[in-house]
Amino acid sequence: MAVNQKQIAEKxxxxxxxxxxxxxxxxxxxxxxxxxxxxxxxxxxQMGYVPSAAALSLKGKxxxxxxxxxxxxxxxFFGTVIQQIQVQANEHNYSLVLAGFLHRTPDEQDLQSLxxxxxxxxIIIGSDxxxxxxxxxxxxxxxxxxxxxxxxxxxRITIDEDHAAFQLLEYLNGIGRKEIICxxxxxxxxxxxxxxLKNVAQTVGLEFYAIQSxxxxxxxxxxxxxxxxxxxxxxxxxxxxxxxxxxxxAIHALYEIGITVPEDIAVxxxxxxxxxxxxxxxxxxxRQPLQAMVKEAFSSVIEHAPPCEIALKTSLIIRQxx
Numbered sequence: 001m002a003v004n005q006k007q008i009a010e011k012x013x014x015x016x017x018x019x020x021x022x023x024x025x026x027x028x029x030x031x032x033x034x035x036x037x038x039x040x041x042x043x044x045x046q047m048g049y050v051p052s053a054a055a056l057s058l059k060g061k062x063x064x065x066x067x068x069x070x071x072x073x074x075x076x077f078f079g080t081v082i083q084q085i086q087v088q089a090n091e092h093n094y095s096l097v098l099a100g101f102l103h104r105t106p107d108e109q110d111l112q113s114l115x116x117x118x119x120x121x122x123i124i125i126g127s128d129x130x131x132x133x134x135x136x137x138x139x140x141x142x143x144x145x146x147x148x149x150x151x152x153x154x155x156r157i158t159i160d161e162d163h164a165a166f167q168l169l170e171y172l173n174g175i176g177r178k179e180i181i182c183x184x185x186x187x188x189x190x191x192x193x194x195x196x197l198k199n200v201a202q203t204v205g206l207e208f209y210a211i212q213s214x215x216x217x218x219x220x221x222x223x224x225x226x227x228x229x230x231x232x233x234x235x236x237x238x239x240x241x242x243x244x245x246x247x248x249x250a251i252h253a254l255y256e257i258g259i260t261v262p263e264d265i266a267v268x269x270x271x272x273x274x275x276x277x278x279x280x281x282x283x284x285x286x287r288q289p290l291q292a293m294v295k296e297a298f299s300s301v302i303e304h305a306p307p308c309e310i311a312l313k314t315s316l317i318i319r320q321x322x
Contacts, residue, residue: 012043158310222247268284286314
């Protein structure tokens with residue numbers, strides 16, 4: 001049960017007015033002694049007193065509450081991002097209000113929790129090239145972990161897709177892989193990733209093909225698209241997957257049709273979600289600097305940073321699948 005000012009006053013044997021003045025930082029106005037102020041603050045802390053966000057909002061004060069909008073709760077990478085945001089919230093003494101989108105496109109029902117609470121800023125998890133809904137929160141500082149429009153009023157913490165593509169394809173070329181098929185969904189981040197890979201493949205001198213699926217579930221994309229790659233290029237020696245989840249589905253489907261990884265074909269992913277190091281074979285992938293991305297997003301919101309794009313670099317994690 002939440003502790004209120006009356007309970008603090010009763011414990012100390014003082015008036016509620018005195019406690020209210022101290023906790024609202026107006027003790028000096030009525031000449032409350034420093035020792036009394038100290039006692040009230042210490043007791044409030046010991047009892048776990050937390051100011052009402054609604055009351056703070058009515059007084060025009062910051063509520064120390066950040067909204068978090070998540071494009072896809074089924075994406076395990078996003079779950080890890082939320083965990084790191086919670087770490088930052090604890091470290092900076094902030095609370096979080098979570099909203100999620102059932103079909104990656106928000107409607108009013110999805111956004112209600114963000115409108116109901118007096119949030120000081122908004123962190124968005126996921127890429128979106130045309131997120132018109134964000135304009136409803138333009139009075140707030142906003143950070144997006146993912147790709148977004150340059151016209152969006154946010155700090156966009158993204159991945160340098162060109163650098164990531166070069167890291168991966170330079171490695172694959174170095175181990176003798178020459179014919180690449182990229183399998184992905186049709187999400188904005190997947191499209192950017194595919195274009196970057198295609199451009200780098202031409203530079204490095206690799207054969208490059210791409211297959212896409214409109215399916216929403218990443219694992220299903222991997223399973224379904226594997227059955228098409230042989231028709232596109234029977235000589236393909238590598239499947240480059242837009243995410244680790246797609247790679248997991250692809251490896252499963254390859255196993256079912258008797259194609260071994262990496263002997264017959266190499267498979268790579270993207271994100272380095274925990275399971276990518278736990279399956280057999282473990283998955284070669286590109287690790288996003290998750291902690292750095294979240295720290296950048298959180299500090300951008302609480303410091304009211306101006307809109308911009310910050311592109312961070314990935315790390316290539318080489319494992320058994322290549």
